[in-house]
Amino acid sequence: MNFIIDALSWGCLLLGSFLGISGAIGIFSFKEFYSRVQAASVTDTLCVFFIMLGLILQSGFNLVSVKLIIAVGLLWLTGPLATHALVRSAYLTGLKPKLSITRKESAKRGKS
């Protein structure tokens, strides 16, 4: 039983770390602002979840795990919110997303 819980928690931790690292790689490999934000925020949200889940499995059910669950809730609320605020202010100050095709072209494609 202990071994299963340990294995599960390590799996969660490794998956979370992988997501975090891939988000970091995404920030550097994408050239455009909105893609970078997307790469960072989407992976971060799940990364936090998996790492916290791994830690909760490690600690067992006690006060620490309840605090960790609250932390996950807080980060899930504030992380996407911060991303939204960032992207929103970037868009409002005039940074337009660079698209590989324009809106009109994509609309045409959708019709045909």
Add this chain to the structure above:
Amino acid sequence: MSNINLLIDVVLLTMLVLTTIAIVRLDSLFAIVMLTGVFSLLAANIFVVLDAVDVAFTEAAVGAGISTVLMLATIGITGYEQKRRRKISWIAPLTVVMITGAVLVYGTLDMPAFTDPTAPIHQHVAPRFINESPTEVGIPNMVTSVLASYRGYDTMGEVIVVFAALIGVLSLLGIRRNTEEYEYSEPPARPVLQVMSKFLIPFIILFALYVQFHGDFGPGGGFQAGVIFAVAIILYALTFSQQDAMDLVPPKLLKILASLGVLIYGGTGVVSMLKGGNFLDYNVLAHDPIHGQHYGILVIEFGVGLTVACVMMLIFFAFISRGDKNP
């Protein structure tokens, strides 16, 4: 175990140095302000590694939280980019820096080695605080007992410094009430942010109160609580409008409350004098010394929190009411 601690120390300190170099070399003030926030957060991590949780808490709340916000408000007045200066020779500044650095390094040679148990700082008053605090003051968090009771004078000085900073800002900038401008400069509606901040603000305020009144038992106290409380109101001002926040907490009331906080602190000292003790000697406040210490610490922490919260909000209002010069 000590190896992993060493590794963490090395990584954190390296990141500190890298952040500093980036701060010096960048031209964009916005990025620099963000990096100073990162710097404070790294410093807070180092304090946690050193087991100084209270200091780390303060650093995270003040350094990474409110000072970043205040600096951003300042950037709103000054502009985002550093102005190009005329080129000056770098030899003279470099010499000055080298000489100062050499003198400082020479000064450290006289200091006792790091973690030396016979160093004067561990021999002078620290053993008395550590041994006597549980019986003399009787609160679990020794940091609070040192800060509020043994070193009450110093903390009062800090509160007065914060208050003096407020007086300086207000006499230099003042708070403008722009009434007619809001007709056309109404900020665009931000539904997501407004709904979410409405949801979060009560929790932030609740946390601030917890930190305020739990300072005797865990990390926290008046300074951190005041800053967190101010952040809640600043969040409201940022997501709604400055006018809304000023209607919620009128600057006039804030000015009175900020002075009241200092008055509470000083008044506690005067009351203890009137009751026959020394200035800020809480032993005489109640029927027995331990209760007196508890009451005294609670009251002065409340004064600290009140002053810090009001001062932070007022400084923010003063900065932001100058308007945003950036497009």
